[in-house]
Amino acid sequence: MAKLILFNKPYNVLSQFTDSAGDTARATLSEFIDVPAVYPAGRLDRDSEGLLLLTDDGRLQARISDPRFKLPKTYLVQVEGTPQEAALERLRRGVQLKDGITRPAEVEQIDPPALWPRDPPVRFRKSVPDHWLRLTIREGRNRQVRRMTAAVGLPTLRLVRWSIGDWTLEGLAPGEWRGVPSPR
The missing domain is CATH 3.30.70.1560 (Alpha-L RNA-binding motif)
Known part of the structure; x- marks a missing residue:
């Protein structure tokens, strides 16, 4: 069963687990999510907030983030x-x-x-x-x-x-996440 995580990304946090620029002062997902082998399905700019989905399933990741699926x-x-x-x-x-x-x-x-x-x-x-x-x-x-x-x-x-899609931020404070059942 694929993992699917709903995360309320705070303002000023990068949508990745490491800072590719090597700037240790910038916050990343690793400061909030300690789940192995999950990756963001799409991205959310550093100066934006809100729902970011993470999964360990490449096909699900593509289905969520690829514009062809018009989610x-x-x-x-x-x-x-x-x-x-x-x-x-x-x-x-x-x-x-x-x-x-x-x-x-x-x-x-x-x-x-x-x-x-x-x-x-x-x-x-x-x-x-x-x-x-x-x-x-x-x-x-x-x-x-x-x-x-x-x-x-x-x-x-x-x-x-x-x-x-049908996933929302409902009930998630900034920096909080929860796992949910992945779609079939």
């Missing part, structure tokens, strides 16, 4: 500015980025979610409002969500991946 990934995104319907519609249609147009996203403006405080906190500017979006994509380009929101005039301030 939905849902993010809670704090953006700078006030989302206008035209900007949200652009995200829903697909946004032109330097590496091509994105697949259409599902997006809606939401009330601020009940999340843990981020360390360090997101900068606050009295003169610039911020809002939250729930955004779901079915691909995984490098820094894609940040690039998409910036392209429509809404720079990302905080990015939390809430779910991948």
Whole structure:
């Protein structure tokens, strides 16, 4: 039976077990997960938080991370500015980025979610409002969500991946993980 681990990756932690740059000051997965022979299925940028799946099964790893399988990934995104319907519609249609147009996203403006405080906190500017979006994509380009929101005039301030497929962060504090049954 394959191992599958759900991990709530904190802000400023690399999505790997060792720092390939050799910087021992940067936090890695090894500081949180002491399970042999598991590897991340996909990645989550150092300045992003939230759900990271790890497994010891290469086929499962590919099924989770390969865009061909179109597994939905849902993010809670704090953006700078006030989302206008035209900007949200652009995200829903697909946004032109330097590496091509994105697949259409599902997006809606939401009330601020009940999340843990981020360390360090997101900068606050009295003169610039911020809002939250729930955004779901079915691909995984490098820094894609940040690039998409910036392209429509809404720079990302905080990015939390809430779910991948049916797996969610529900009940996991930052730095916590739990094993779950792997799909057949």
